Amino acid sequence: MKILVPVKRVIDYNVKVRVRTDGSGVELANVKMSMNPFDEIAVEEAVRLKEKGVASEIVVVSIGVQQAKDTLRTALAMGADRAILVDATADVNQDIEPLAVARLLSRIVEAERPDLVLAGKQAIDNDMNATGQMLAGLLGWGQATFASKIEIADGRAVVTREVDGGLQTIGVTLPAVVTVDLRLNEPRYVALPSIMKAKKKPLEERTAAELDVDVTPRLKITRTVEPTQRVAGVRVASVDELIAKLKSEAGVL
Template sequence: MSVKSLRILVPVKRVIDYAIKPRVNKTQTGVETTGVKFSINPFCDIAVEEAIRIREGTKGLVENIHVVSAGPTKAQDILRQALAKGADNSTLIETGDKEVEPLSVAKLLQKVIEEDNSNLVILGKQAIDDDSGQTGQILAGLLNWPQATNASKVEFKDDKVFVTREIDGGSETVSASLPMIITTDLRLNEPRYVTLPNIMKAKKKPLKKVKPADLNIDIASRLETIKVEEPAKREAGIKVGTVDELIEKLKASGSL
């Protein structure tokens, strides 16, 4: 393998736990977050796992795995979790409880990548809270790096990275040279559990805190949320005894 070393950056996001059903808040400006369990975004967890597996599957190729999150102070929890799994160091970009849009997140990550001299970024294809699915692509555009999205398999051969991704009716494999961006899909791997000894060790690993202003990035929102509502409840279906009855019902409803 002609790739001499990998400096991997893994962005992670703190979101409402995937097992919890979100509820719209009383002011209808967003979802209720008070008293709600938060955890690492599932796709981000897969990205962390993949970075660690790349290290485990190569001999001395990975020089450093750096995890970074933009969010409130409480996002330290998911950074410590990533450190306990095997990441080397971390950065928290303190943005408070403000929801930062994908373009701003990408600009923040660009600064960290330049400072860290990263040559491979692995991140989730989307966050389960807003489902924007844009950060990886915008980041690739800002850096002018090749990208491979929705990865279900990542391989290193010679001087290239080969990424397999699912498409309608099958799969396709794309390749690119470093530096590059990879976004992860659910089928890529199954994240490991964190052990207590590793949690204790993670407390001694570096966790740097910065603010957007320190990176000279303006995170002002460019979009305004007018109103958030629960989806309309579906009406109960009915059973019909014959095809003729089905046709009559469809005609009556205007569907036929």
């Protein structure tokens, strides 16, 4: 079984994101970048499936700038077999939108013919949570989102997914698209020998033009602002005072 895992290069989750002074976006100059945490979990799960003998090959793909090669090398060091970089833009400030990403991934899927696409449920930079669902729609495949447990057997994936009311277990026939949640696993620490071996693994480069997909943005960001600072709380002496403040000050009652 072949597994395809899309991975994205994002600002490291330990870095405090700063907005540019002109409000045109977030500051990316001299900022540490890393693999999207949800995608890292997807790579880890794919590697574990290979270690169990369920999967035979893991292909990771990243869409964006040339610098995403570092992200792909990390995935290769974790245990992926091959990597594909789709060079879609030279501008590190351009975020390729989910529909364009899904279309590019559908072209890669048509060429690679994987049995399973394992993806992070969302990227921590835009939080759109849309690419996996769009990809499944374009391919006409079954999908299971927010997976906290995955079992593969008899040409099916049994997925336990997190929903508002608790946990839901569903079965999807392969090939399918599964997006993973934080509680699926704990990604492994990548040791230096694995990093060195990853440099010898194949990394193929393709372009968005070659795949015949237009990545021109359909959305325009008009302004980016810092979140509103939280104000200090107040202590009330009684329930009546609390209700009065919720009505007059907070406006929630």
